[in-house]
Amino acid sequence: MRNFLFTSPWRRQPWVFAWLCLLPALTLLGAFTYLPVINSIFSSFFSSTGSGSTLYTGFDNVHYLADDPVFIKALTNNAWYALFTVPTSVILALTMALWVNQKLKGRSFLRLGFFLPTLLPMVAAANVWLFFYEPNIGLLNRFLSVFGINGYNWLGDPDTSLGALMMLTIWKEAGFFMIFYLAALQSLPSDLIEAARLESPSRWYRFRKVVMPLLAPTTLFVLINALINAFKLVDHLFILTKGGPNNASTLLLYYIYETAFSYLDQPYAATQTLFLLAVLALVSALQFALSRNKVHYQ
């Protein structure tokens, strides 16, 4: 390879060779990532008319965002959704990982059990939970009927429909994140753990001062992923609530989908998408910045 690089015409123009190497990745990224982004930015400045042609409207779409009650509802819903599902599933994941990392009987069975929800596609999982929440024959209400509570419509009530979606998300995400924690726990240097056992009588102190800091890179990774998933995983809405009732459980991405493909307002959907992108980028940047001093990479 060296010889090839240094004896042939490449030597005089190494950048040609470099660009050739970059070409395949650039083509794919360009065609499927950068172009659509640019296209979205571009089309957000237009408005669709009934006849299918577009009209330049400048920043009207952006102004319209702030006045759209459904968009505001989707945004607040999504904020609550993230605020609740992210910490819960991460803490649950860590707890389960700590549990199945111990020497106990049937632990590989447990690990599989915790991981299984992850293997299901979101749509299939949502279908399972549809039966779970079903008002009359659903498992949840069957169980509650033992205590005399009957026929509650979990997905049909604006007060509970978002909560019901959250439960499914936590159930599905926790198992996935557990795998990361489990892998991290198993690659912790055993002598560090043993040194901590010799020095600290309190298990909680060891967890707080040794295990957690050593897991920090994993936690950062898992947190960012959980947060991004909270904004981009909406498959279950299609099956369970369709954002309803009365937009009580709608989420940003689902509303974007509806805007684009039900109301056929592509430019407005593009504006919303850009907003979502900006939020996600900001959140990730904030998280990296905040954790720079906290996270120790080995």
Added chain:
Amino acid sequence: MSELELRNISKQWHEYKALNDISLRVEQGQFVALLGPSGCGKTTLLRILAGLESPSSGQFFLKGQDITDLEPSQRGISMVFQSYALFPHLSVNDNILFGLKARKLPKAEQQERLKHALALVSLEAHQHKQPAELSGGQCQRVALARAIVSQHPVCLMDEPLSNLDAKLRAQMRHELRALQQQLGLTVVYVTHDQVEAMSMADQVVLLNQGNVEQCGSPHSLYQSPKTIFAAQFIGSPAMNIFRCHDHQYLLGIRPEDLSLAEHGLPCTLVKMDYQGDCTLLTATYQEQSICIKVAGAPQFRLGTQLYLQWSQQDCHYFCPQTKQRISLTEKEIDYVDFA
């Protein structure tokens, strides 16, 4: 009452016996070296003492108190790991203070002990650094300081110097020994390096395949090895063992105790190995290979006939069946027919 006492400690993993009925006493302030070849069970024994592993059977006493089933942190024992095991996310100070904070000692006392420990290992200049910013020798000192600061009476060390280069190792050996004597620590020190064991320890415990082969002062291990294994393990190069004519005894003579002379046991030189301060000669006598250590750089040609002599007091006798040392009376010695 001994500081440490092991009674019939055994450790078994499934079928495999890693430790076999180990009994041992260590006095207060002693420096004990656990010495043995790789895989003989040194680390296993040390981990049992630390409480990181539980023995299959047997008991372990500290100052007469049975602590076999106590948690590692309850035993009053500290440990220095081969890899140092410094917490990478904590500064030197916080690494050293880790145990004291965990035990909720008063702040003033913590700072006082920290200052003292830092001074002992001369790390004051580096106290705010992270472990990643330290050299190997400095990491070693932090690990040492962390063990000292707890003021536990007993300190365990698992090959603490094996990751250092030869020169630093010699220096740390010296410092470690000085520190141990200054603080009156009882130290159990695992090593597979006999020079370390011989030069630092008050008592050497030689392990072989999970058994105590011999236990005693470095001097006694070198002067009167109890078994052929001990004789060949201690000393470098290993002791020569000869079969005697009548096959009743095995005769052991160290290479450094053999000398070249005008007459004596005739043998043929087959190899010369120049080492700087000395030369190792390998010669054969009736198909037995003999190693001789001579000073300087003698100029012989391979194939030369050499004559070996030795004095009677440097001879060690062993039983061919039990491999144990036997002492012979004057009369019996006269009877040994080597040539």
